[in-house]
Amino acid sequence: MNKEMQDLTVWAIKTAKSAGANDCKVSIGSQRNVEISYRQHKPETIKEATTKQLFIQVFVNGRYSSQSTSDLRKDALKDFIGNAIITTKLLAEDPFRSLPDPKYYKGRKEIDLGAVDPQYAKFTPEDRHNLVKAIENAALKKGGDKVISVTANENDGYSESITMTSNGFEGYIEGTFYVAGAQMTVQDEGDRRPNGYHYVVTLNKKDMPSPEEIGAECARRTMNLLGANKIKTETLPIIIQNQGVGRIFGGFLQAMRGRSIQQKQSFLANKKGEKVGSEHFTLIDNPFVKAGLGSRLFDADGFATKKRVMIDKGVLKDYYVDWYYSRKLEREPTTGGPTNLIVPPGKRSLKEIMKDLGRGIFITGFIGGNSNPTTGDTSIGIIGQLFEGGKPVQAISEMNISDNHLKLWNKLIEVANDPYPYSSLRFPSMVFEDIVVSGL
């Protein structure tokens, strides 16, 4: 743990208390970030910097506010904290605001989540340039003479943060990350220039696929967009590719939050214990996945994290309720938000499933769209392929799907055996039946 950051956090809490705060919570974070991109075999951008930030929540006479600053010098911070107390005193009282009951801090696991790559310090500028060059070369090779432009990128960083509260919570997080990928544009008919991309995110360098695989996958995804057109509006089965499922699931997740429920903005309020999806819809929140992008030992309130079954065979089992909204809702808190979300994979491959479905749409990406958490209505543009007899026959564009989440997840008929490893949403590809696909 960074001793300097720890000492400053302790000092900030003492300063806030002596300035009039009844309670407070202080987090100090630091992150070093490097970004490199290549285009036309030369660096297009190089960027590097270190950022620091202090975040403080103060509780004064039943009132609450939060503030952040990047100036971590003590003399400046003293003024900053003093101003935060003055501001807070002017707000209305909120009887539900307080630091959490310390009993929820207890039970934190003492395990290594694998969030820090031990090799990170050895990742040199030359390694970075070589990685990006290799991705660019692989994408260009796979794309062939259709390629107009390829930009390959790499972004990596190291971060650490320490959080303390005046009622005894102390937590330290340290981590590394790597993002690598490319975007490609190819020439189609007329002025149409399909643009595709592929990126992977990992915490450890060893978990990344090879740069050749990343570049080739970018090219594959882009070439699959060639010749896209819209087809007539019809009701079809759809398969949403693993890495895209999170986009449509986001509208469902929003309605699982305590704030949405308390503010009457949730179509899932009062649905606990009820069927909200098909038997294929099981959702597990697992904070302890080794090197998982959402793994953590404590949540934003400081609660010790737990593995939770959120949806079991279509039945809603739990909500994401933080300390504040648990008090407003007069119910036991769970945790404020998701960690790693896992839908257990099915048994069959995408290929096998597609073959059995006959005619349908394989959705590889989304465009625009939104979801209404109060009603569950959702509508979103789709990108992908029309398939027949297990084979792609036509790339599609300018098409939509619309539904209500309470109906949509009941139309889930199968999940594939391909969970996506480069996200905190470890979803496999999902198959839905009877979806109106809007086109011509």
Place this chain on the structure above:
Amino acid sequence: MKKITRRSFLNTAAQAAAVTIAAPVVLPEGWYSFASPAPRGYFEREFGASDNLCQKVLTKALAKGGDYADLYFEHTISNYIMLEDGKVNRAYSDVALGVGIRTVKGDQVGYGFTQEMTEASMLNAAGTAATIANAKATKPAGKFTWLKTKSHYPTDIKLVSAPLESKLPIVQSVNDKCFSLSSLVTKVNAQFHDQQKRIMVITSDGVKAEDLLPRNYLSAFVVAEKNGKREQAGWNFGGRRGFAAYTDAAVTEVAKKAVNSAVVLFDAVQPPAGEMPVVLGPGLTGILLHEAIGHGMEADFNRKKISTFTTMIGKKVAEPFVTIVDDGTIPNLTGSINFDDESTPSQKTVLVEKGILKSYLHDKISAKYYKVKPTGNGRRESYQHYVVPRMRNTYMEAGPTAIEDVIKGAKNGIYVEDVANGQVKIGEGDFAFYVSQGRLIENGKLTAPIKDINIMGNGPKMLANISMMGNDLKFYTGGGGACGKAGQSVPVGFGQPTCLVKSLTVGGRR
């Protein structure tokens, strides 16, 4: 180098706030002069950013032979106060301070930034930026000359910031008005946001420019309940305005729009799915222009030949009554700027003139590539980001047709009133935008409300398919409009008259 740094600034700021508390709360909005840009010398006075220091840092940024370098100083104070369950009971503030250093070599960019305004930190960041080049050192200009510009928004700190005590009753009032307007209202969330962003740009070709950009908005979000069914809607008002803009009438308007928009949704129906005529109502629907055309006209995409508009300059893309503009000089709009983030003065840039594609939106890199003057579209989110071409306020000029004739012209289709968000694929030109509220058009008349549908189209096709243009140009006057590109968010504005697009794909469920 002057030794005043952030600590003395924060003390100064605290004193200024105390003075402001005693100042009159409401001043007429016309009290300030648009002709007066922000006072100069703030960063030298408060942080010691002297010409001598800037020259040293620029010299370091060009030590390996870049063509051009610039420094972007930023000090931004952001405040949010929020109401939930009837009380203004939470606030959030953030202070952002730093300097970004960019070195440009051809179309290559090196970038470093620091949050510490010390000479050593700035030189270190400049060293990072310099690594983009690999040749003999070049030199920055020997002296810097202040850029002279007009101002398109108030730049006096006394007019654009207000003490917390003055903001609290406004937020409370919008809540009370929402509840008084309809017994169906069950929840209100209200928020007031104000931001004062001070920037200074110093360029290696000898320009220095300084500004204070205000940004503020009041928003209300309402949940209504009827017969066990719930609906939600929101509205906001703001832009680059003085605090005096938040009059009782403005607060009432926000409340009315939010409540009326929620309540009408109880009668909403699902439109049919598929292609149909779409009438875009005036104002906020300009987001469609932003997505369908605006992004594709950003010159970096065209320089790289990855935009569908890459080969269309000088070509006919729409009917002669279609003129599309990106304008950073419209008073008080969210996307207005006095100069861009690399010191080019703001301007009105015509993208499509009477149906002919005229100009891309340029930063300095693309302008050099195309051998044209930059258009003042080089923008960035903050000192942590480098400049890329971005829109400001994008709108379509009014046409000749009466609104009722435009609606009649659709015969059967949908009318779009309120839009939540949009997205575009630059290379294909395919775009989507989400209609949170609208109406069916049946036999040339507006009928049942519709809601929550996505609409898709293709930019060039849509331009060619605009068949009628109304005479009622309106600008969106909300303050919350922001556009995302390359991991950066910048405030933008929209505007549009009512217009008819012959055919777009509507994502209905039947």
